Amino acid sequence: MSENAAVPAWHPGEAACPVVFAETVGLYTPPAAGSLPSDAAVLFLSPWGFEEMCTRKLWRLLAERAAVQGLASLRFDYPGTGDALDPAAAPDLETWDLAAAEAARTLRRLSGARRLVLIGHGLGATFATRLGMTLGADAAVLMAPVVSGRFYLRELSAWSKMVDEGLGLRPEQRIAGGIAIAGLVLPEKIAESVRGLNVERLEALPFAKTLVVERPGRDKDAALAAHLASLGAEVARLDYAGYDDLVSNPTLARQPLAVIDGVAEWLARFAREEAAAGATEPLPCPALLQGDGFVEEPLRFAENGRLAGTLCTPAGPRRGATVLLFGTAYDRQAGWARGVTETARHLARNGIASLRFDAANVGDSPPAPAAPEQVQYSDTQLADARAALDLLSARGFGPVIAAGRCSGAYLAFRAAVADSRIAGVVPVNVYTFRWDPDMSVDEALRANPRSLGDYRQRLFDPATFRRLFAGDINLGRALSNVGLQILRRLVALAPGLFGRFTRAGRLSLAAHGDFHDLAARKVPVLLIYSEGDVGLERLKLDFGRRGLSHHGNVTIATIADADHNLSPPQAQAAYRALLLDTALKAG
Known part of the structure; x- marks a missing residue:
């Protein structure tokens, strides 16, 4: 189809x-x-x-x-x-x-x-x-x-603070002066109308x-x-x-x-209460959305039209490489705080086409046959990546660079290793380059690991002790996270002793091999991290003091004053500038 x-x-x-x-x-x-x-x-x-x-x-x-x-x-x-x-x-x-x-x-x-x-x-x-x-x-x-709209807005304010604390956002990084949650701002006029709603009346x-x-x-x-x-x-x-x-x-x-x-x-x-429906109309095809400097085509693709996505193209001449935007976790294709949609449109206004989509069993895409219920960090998602690349290839959108954040960064990297059609990759705040198949994804996500530097900073914050005594901190989980990171440091310090005889060491060695393969293919890799992100610390542990400096195709950039989700607007702007520059150079 x-x-x-x-x-x-x-x-x-x-x-x-x-x-x-x-x-x-x-x-x-x-x-x-x-x-x-x-x-x-x-x-x-x-x-x-x-x-x-x-x-x-x-x-x-x-x-x-x-x-x-x-x-x-x-x-x-x-x-x-x-x-x-x-x-x-x-x-x-x-x-x-x-x-x-x-x-x-x-x-x-x-x-x-x-x-x-x-x-x-x-x-x-x-x-x-x-x-x-x-x-x-x-x-x-x-x-x-x-x-009650008034009660809802008060509840939303409290909910917003809980979400921000879970993200590790400092007070100065939070959106102030309006109704906001998870980086999304409720327009002022709508908030005022909602405040007056009461359906009991x-x-x-x-x-x-x-x-x-x-x-x-x-x-x-x-x-x-x-x-x-x-x-x-x-x-x-x-x-x-x-x-x-x-x-x-x-x-x-x-x-x-x-x-x-x-x-x-x-x-x-x-x-079943009434008769059958009347005459229907054919679906408009294709459906196009004309925006300021961009044209979007929401579409279905892959076998049996199983994946939902959006092809965003410039209203003017196209230049550079096309960007394949992988989603994070179970966020819909618009992304956290609508960041993926806004990134796609920013790229299009600057001449870069992109495809964003929901992988199988995410958002608006149904699950793939025989795939596990938990699709994050699963190799089954590589079939979705191939289907997206097939679509772009059939439409003549090449070369392609892959980009994503967190689990989307992992998928972008794995897809680049597996498929030679990807000419560059931009992983953002990637937690690991090789997932341990024996590790439960659900348990890892609930653990919400932070860097040792972040734990050290929070240890001396009085608010941490208040939350601890209030029962808001899972002390056992935090200690487990710290222990795992200390183990990885031991592996990095003595790879000969620990590297091949620990699971973490073997996965680290496999990741080294992946980077060697990308270097041999001369695929540019831009690793972007928020300052202090746990993924940046893991990168240092997995690749030691020398890091990836011996690979001429690898560049590492950090974004200051940003959380893992790149929630602050200035963090999003910094990321988009780096991604745009990469896409222009790869074209």
Whole structure:
């Protein structure tokens, strides 16, 4: 199947079909092959910020379950978020409302559906109650709804501090003066409108039927269900088991399978209430998003259209090498703090094309057959890298340099070693160049290792002792991290004694071989690290005092005043300048 072939039905293992409207990108999932198309369709209304990152995969799973029941669906990004364009003026809530209205019209036109179901999560559930009548919704699923906007913003502020502390950001590195979380800033006009929202004050019934998915211990969720019932709605209720495990961290998010089952069953009953759908329209192909200095083509590629990605090209002449942007962990292709999308567009404005995409079982790409559930640091992701390179080769986008951060940096490096089509590689804050197959990825991620220098600095910080006595620090995990790093120092000091007789030593020797191979192929390698990043310390341990200086193809750059995620804007700017320079030289 070609990258953007319009399909009359969804098949398991396929990514959703990209569509463009209202200066944003939507992902349309038709009814599944063999199902009886319903006259109802599902419009997803996303939460905002960190919560949206955590629930991106949930939306895909629910869309696929809805498709099996004959329900078409559409999910989309609000203007100024994700892969949508940035409005010319600062967006207000009306901007997002207009995009939702156009999304509903697009969904009805593509699916032929007469009835509309809204599924909202967090702030998106609040939008569903606000827009139900305007959009002509017949029913809604309200998941963890925000009942009071004022309380939500206070809660978001506390949540933001916890995320920043987890990232190791110092107070001066944090975004101040507005509502922000995980490097994302809620526009001031929208924040002001959200502050005034309170769905308990609803006086008119927004939809006839609703399923309220209630968080444990949140009385306001139950109160909203009761209020909607008092207005005359037919209300069903479902416990939100696993909510905290879903929204605590996009890298470690666990999907609430019991809740997905419950929502799917409710949708199935609703789908069977009326006759089949009306006439549908063919999908626009290709879907293009015209931006300021760039053109983006959201697409599907690889066998059976299983991977979702975005090809970003300059509006003017193209120059230099094309950049293949690998995502980090389970972050959607837009990246942490939307950094990958903004990097791609910055490159395009400077003449550089790029491809960003979700690897299998990440974000909007379904899992690959026979692949493990945990795909981070798995060699199975190399098949996704090859598929991306195949696409770029077929489109005539070469030469290619690979770039990524953390686990994306690891994949970029491994892909460069494995595939000679990669002409350069830019790993950022790579933790290791050879993953220990006996090490649990989940356990390693939960350990959140830091450099010995960082531990030393925190040891003399009074705040550390306050957090320790409050029980906010896992002392055993911290001591284990320190012990592992001391062992690696011993290996570096005496490679002859420890190198071949320890697992860490053997992996280090294998990494040496990888760098020798890249040097023999004359592949430029630019290693970028935040100052004090644990990956930089591991680099020194694995390669000793001499480091990689004997390889003329390897350059090491550091970015000052940056965390592992490159959250501060100045850190992102420094990274983009280095990446752009590398792409221009490789062309």
